[in-house]
Amino acid sequence: MRKLLAYFRVALIDAFIYRATGFIWMLNDVGPAVIALIFWSAAFTTHSSFAGYTFPQMLLYYLGIMFVNNVINTQPQFFLSEEIRSGDFSNYLLKPINLALFKFASNSSWRFVRLMFIVPTLLLVAKLFSLDLSLLHLSFFRWGLIIFSLIMAFGINFFLKLTLGLTTIWFEESGWLFFGFVILGTFLSGELIPLDFFPAGLLAVNNFLPFKYMLYFPLSILLNRLSGQELFFGLLFQFAWCLFAYGLYRLVFHRGSRIYSAYGG
């Protein structure tokens, strides 16, 4: 725990120094959801619902996307890939530093600073589009489920992206893998439109993939759109994906650290 706090503090100082950088990334993460909301607010002037969503529900869905993208979904793969290429990755192998713990602490500190920007932004968007606050009157149990599901979403995203970053040990250039994952993730996680718009066949396949559990699933618990059975099996799948992502990360880390070689002096 002391180690975790020390890592967190070091990265927090960095994040405060580069707060303008953090602000620009926040705008980039919020932008597409705000644009989608502008589109939907125009679309809802002639329709009362789309795929079972009313405008207040759609608004809450996209506010949820902004929150998850800015706070829960981290992107450790890019920097890790750079560290592998430059040889700085050796630090994780030679010193008593736990890679996952270190990345968790440094990513959390950046996200912590981002909270300063994202909270006022979310409040502003909620105010501008007139959020229906009654949608947030949920039982403690449901809030507990949402938090549990968000932690699982964080785990799936974090360990899968760390694993992607580690592939740089094998392929010198992994950018195409990262972007391939981002494109698939953006589409199949429900970031562009809620998955309820998708055809049934695609939805059936998507239930077995990890993407919907990184975004759509926790948001559907928030929006109360799941039956008891869907909720139970969804949480089960989400937990299984989280365990799998962690196991995969451990496996790839151990295999990778055996063949990794750093050059230079």
Place this chain on the structure above:
Amino acid sequence: MIRYLKLYRAFFINCLVREMEFRAHFFLSNLISISWSAVFLLTYFFIFRQTSSVNGWTLEQMLLLTAIYFLADRVYDSFLEMNFEDFVNLVNTGRLDLILTKPVNSQFIVSLRRFSFSFTISSLMMFGLLVYLVVHYFWPLPLINLLVGLLIFIAGLVISYSLWFMTLLPVFWWGRVDNIQHLFRPFHQLSRIPIDITGRFIQPLFTFIFPLAFIATVPTQALTGQLNWPLIGYGVFAAALLFYLSHRLWNFALRHYTSASS
């Protein structure tokens, strides 16, 4: 003008030679950008399973708007992105000194020195999709609409360049903001939705003050048979004004450039 064209030809050949060394990168970049556009186009197919029009915009019009937006985006990726990415480093490392001593307009070099061939196939595909949609759904179209569509698309590119370039200039004061080239991106992305239906506040804001409507919305209107002459005139005027403003601001920012050595 001829001198600049000759210079650009030299830049172009230089970049082609460089790019041919990284063939895998060429194919993968194209594949990624094509997939990205495909994902957006697909979502409109899914949305329009629920309705036949969104505030007057049909599926075919939305697809055309998306194709035009992504074509404009690919033009940015090909001509400007690499240069804008290098901009912060140019200023912070003092490499801008070298450019300022050359007997050519410095804004021209910092904006267009490097050309990326990595989006050629993707750009051609977007153009192909645009032609397909126009021919299949909006043909016959008077020649004047095609010409105006092209004119306003170019005006949109100039507007997008000028606004994007101006957002880079604070780096002269702020110093190290490594991702400043991404500051304008979320605003640019707004042009992928029809701006004319966005309501009392956003529609005039992004048509007249930050005229992003000219990047995709107004060209789509021209290619679907709607010509609003005063708006088109304003678009050309706004492009010229913003381009001039970007040049003036560049000269102003240069006066605050302190270089990086000693």
